[in-house]
Amino acid sequence: MMKRIVLLGANGQLGSDIRSVFAGTEVYELIPLTREQLNVENTESVIPFLENLGHFDVLINCTAFHNTEECESDPLKALMVNSIAVLRMATFCKQHDVTMIHFSTDYVFDGNQSSPYTEEAETHPLNVYGSTKAAGEKAIAAYLDRFFIFRVSSLYGVAGSSGKGGNFIETMIRLVKQGKPVSIVNDVVMSPTYTLDVAQAVKAFLDRNVADYGIYHCSGEGGCSWYDLAVETFTLCGLSYDATPIPSSRYEAKCKRPAYSVLDNGKISSIYSMPHWKSSLKAYLTQKGYVTETGGTQ
DSSP: OOEEEEEESTTSHHHHHHHHHHTTOSSEEEEEEOTTTOOTTSGGGHHHHHHTTOOOSEEEEOOOOOOHHHHHHOHHHHHIIIIIHHHHHHHHHHHHTOEEEEEEEGGGSOSOOSSOBOTTSOOOOOSHHHHHHHHHHHHHHHHOSSEEEEEEOSEEOTTOBTTTTBOHHHHHHHHHHTTOOEEEEOSOEEOOEEHHHHHHHHHHHHHTTOOOOEEEEOOOBSOEEHHHHHHHHHHHHTOOOOEEEEOGGGSOOSSOOOSBOOBOOTTGGGTOOOOBHHHHHHHHHHHTTSBOTTSOBO
16 A cells, blocks of 8 residues: 655755655655745644645654754744644644654764764753754654654755755865865764665665654764865865864854764664765765766766
């Protein structure tokens, strides 16, 4: 029997890859919805809108207010999108017996650990974005039995991030190709994650009818600093670069970020094995045409 899936945030970086992974399958009917059709900031409209869609089996929520600096300036919008709208979705899913798939963040942690965070680690967000995402997680867990929350980290994808104007990798490549020197933070360690890997993990869960509900860490395997990520990018692309590692204290930022937020993928690995961040980065750069299939550069 065909599963009907409603995808919110279908044009975003992650939503675009989920659309491509589910395209052309005979098992799923994917209903992609964009911000123009449902702006979840208007939280009162969420449940009536979903009720008008007719019966469906799975709700995948890729909506988020994730510009971390803007979240600090507009905490009410962050709360509406990342917490209250999510609570409305969970309420709908409870009432209509729908499985909910939602995405959270490594920013629910404070970064005081020095080893990868497991799903059981206590959440201690340092910023508005992390706080509102943690509240969204709690709302889902309080209302639903059938849910998957995938915590992701430092996302990049072919579609780019609408809220941030592209992604870190594209920005670095552009600056270096322009011959500009770059200064990159080297004391913040995370797990860069290719959105296509996350999309494929989601499909694997649905393909296998996984019933072990709850939170899963779903990030690039291993960890690195932003500086390491940039240098690996330049190396794979065969670009000459002038890059200086700098401490995060050199950046004027309203948003306090965890210094270490590598995620432990042990739990998800029995269902879908997340690739190492380096191999995913190469796959992304190949997909974008920066690196040829044989490993040479273009």
